[in-house]
Amino acid sequence: MDKLASRLRIGEKIGLGFALVGLLFVGVVWQYHQTLQSVLGDYHQLQGFELRKSLALEIEIELAAVRDAEKSFLIERRETFAGEVDQRLQTLLGKIAALAAVDQDSRQTAASLQELVTTYQQSFEAVAGAWRIMGLDENSGLQGAFRENVHRLQELSAAYNVDRLYTLLLQIRRSEKDLALRQDAAYRERVRKLLGELRQLLETSELQAAVRQQLLAELATYARTFEPYAERALKSGNIDGGKGPFRDAAHHIEAILTAYHVPNLETSVLQMRRREKDFLLRGDDSYPPMVVAIARSIRAQIAESALSDADKTLLTGLLHDYERDFLALVAQTSSIATLTREMNSAADRVAPLVKQNVDQANQVMASRVAEIDQSSQESARASLLLMSCAIVLSVVLALAITARIVRPVRQMAGLLDGLAYGRPSDHVPTISGGRDEINSMGESLNALVDHRTTFLRWWKESMDEVSARRELLGASTDEEKDEAMQDLRRATIARLQQLNAIRGRLLRHGEQVIEVAQRLQSAPGSLTAEDAKSLEHAAEGIATLFEVLAMEQVPADDSAAMPGAAPPAASG
Structure with a gap:
């Protein structure tokens, strides 16, 4: 770690520190962005659930409007309501298509709804077509x-x-005979009254015009010829057997009425219409057989009547057409009932499906809300933890960078204090080849300490040697000479050790120069500032050591000038 740190300059360390802190906060921002994206995604998902519920409610409302229009058509049977049903069905299908675009679950529900609504639409069209028929x-x-x-x-x-x-004709004939039997004027008045009623009834009857005119003419003949007959019967009682033109006219009227008489025909037709209305009103299947039975009875009455063949054919033809159309209507009513049941079945299955979709959306939304709440709490804790880690790491990184800068500075300050007030023996820890400015300052300060120590030791040892030589020259006894020789030997040995140390430092400087030279040979013309500075320091160190060696000559000259001085000891 120290070696790696020494490879970086102070500015690079600070920049690297800021970069690491920036990366930490970029990670915090990225985590916040991810959390925000997750929250937005959850919000859109919840919004999708609300959209599902809203569309389901709109589908229910639109379906209710469709059913209202359908019921209005079935009750009033107007084409405007059929058009309204078609229009609302198109709107309903549009809302189902919008529901299909929400999510996968809604798409499946929408597919089922569309199938049911399409079935309902086809059923309604079939019902409407059946009603048109x-x-x-x-x-x-x-x-x-x-x-x-x-x-x-x-x-x-x-x-x-x-x-x-x-009936009136028979009442007239009875009163006519009562007049002949009793010769009472009251019967003539009764005949006159009945003739008036018959005339009025003929005039207001629904008989064919030609038949009505023929009957009125015969009735007029009867009334005109009856008066002389009645007068004779009242005066003389001569009735001639009750015969005369009035009797022939009465027979003619009776023949005409018999030719156009079908007993209870109108009553039977009204009874048949009553059963028809009962069926249309109640839809009971027991009424059509009654209508058929009455029609069969009417047909038999017509066949047994004295009507002409042409009139019989006309009446039976009309009866046959009525019976055919009525039975077709009965069959169509049954078909409409079946189609209506199918239509209602399809419509009744839509509402539960919509409700199921709403319930499913509510359940999924409740589950999703719980998951979102839990994930939000976890995200909040993760964000807080990440922020705390980023702050702690930033502080630790700042302290580490500060310590890397401040600790060597404090060590150098202590070393400078030692240089100023004492004899420093420690060195500032440095790493060879480091690019750190603090490391370079430490190397320079260590070199200064080494040079100072070298000078001081060299000077002391030189002085010790000079003193030993002087003591040797001034010794008067053998004992003093032996002691002086031992001091001189120790000084000489120290000088040799010092020279060996200088030799080692010169070798290191030489190796440093050789290393730079090799780099220059491998990459000519690429001398860096670090290499130039290294060469400069090596040259200055060599020069300093040579200066120390040059001082060897001073004490040697002094010792040679002393009388009886021994020659200087050879170094090495």
């Missing part, structure tokens, strides 16, 4: 067809309803 009102479709036939049949049955006319 049946008749949207009483004048269209099958209803219009059989109604027209039965109205024509009713008109004809009224034309053949001569029961009242025939």
Whole structure:
């Protein structure tokens, strides 16, 4: 770690420190951004759930509007309501398509809804078509067809309803005979009154015009010829057997009425219409057989009547057409009921499916809200932990960089104090080849300490040697000479050790120069500032050591000048 730190300059360390702190806070910002993206994603997902619920509610509302329009069509049977159903179904399908675009679950639900709504739409179109065939009102479709036939049949049955006319005719003939038997004027008045009623009834009857005119003419003949007969019967009682023109006219009227008389025809037709109305009102399947039975009875009455073949054919043809159209209407009603059940079944399955979609959305949303709450708490804790780690690491990194700078400075300050006030023996820890300015300052200060120590030791040892030589020259006894020789030997040995140390330092400086030279040979022209500075320091160190060696000559000269001095000891 120290070696790696020494490779960096102070500015690079500070820049690296800021870069690391920046990376830490970039990591914090990135984690915050990820958290924010997660929160936004969760928000959009919750918004999708709300959209699902909103669309489901709109689908329910639109479906209710479709069913209202459908019921209005079935009740009032107007094309405007059928058009409204189609329009609202298109809107409903659009909302289902919007639901399919929300998410995968909604897409599956929307597919089922679209299938059911399409089935409902087809069923409604079939019901509407069936009602158009049946008749949207009483004048269209099958209803219009059989109604027209039965109205024509009713008109004809009224034309053949001569029961009242025939009754009045019989009452006239009875009063006529009572007059002949009793010769009472009250019976003549009764005949006159009945003739007036018969005339009025004929004039207001629904008989064919030609038949009505013929009957009125015969009735007029009867009334005109009856008066002389009645006068004779009251005066003389001569009735001639009750014969005369009035009797022939009465027979003619009776023959005409008999030719256009079908007993209870109009009543039977009305009974048939009653059962028809009962079926249309209640939809009970027991009424169509009743209608068929009454129609069969009417057909038999017509066949047994004295009507002409042409009139019989007309009446039975109208009855047959009515019966055919009514039975077709019954079959169409059954088909409409079946189609309506299918339509209702499809519609009834839509609402539970929509409710299921809403319930599913609520459940998923509740689960997702719980997950989001838990993940939010975890994200908050992770963010807090990451921020705390970033702050702690930033502080630790700042302290580490500061310590890397301050500790060597303090060591150098202590070493400088030693240089100023004492004899320093320690060195500032440095790393060879380091690019750190503090490391370079430490190397320079260590070199200064080494040079000072070398000078001081060299000077002391030189002085010790000079003193030993002087003591040797001044010794008068053998004992003093032996002691002086020992001091001189120790001084000489110290000088040799000092020279060996200088030799080692010169070798290190030489190796440093050789190393720079090798780098220059491998990359000519690429001398760096560090290499130049290294060469400068090596040259200065060599020069300093040579200066120390040059001082060797001073004490040697002094010792040679002393009388009887011994020659200087050879170094090495």
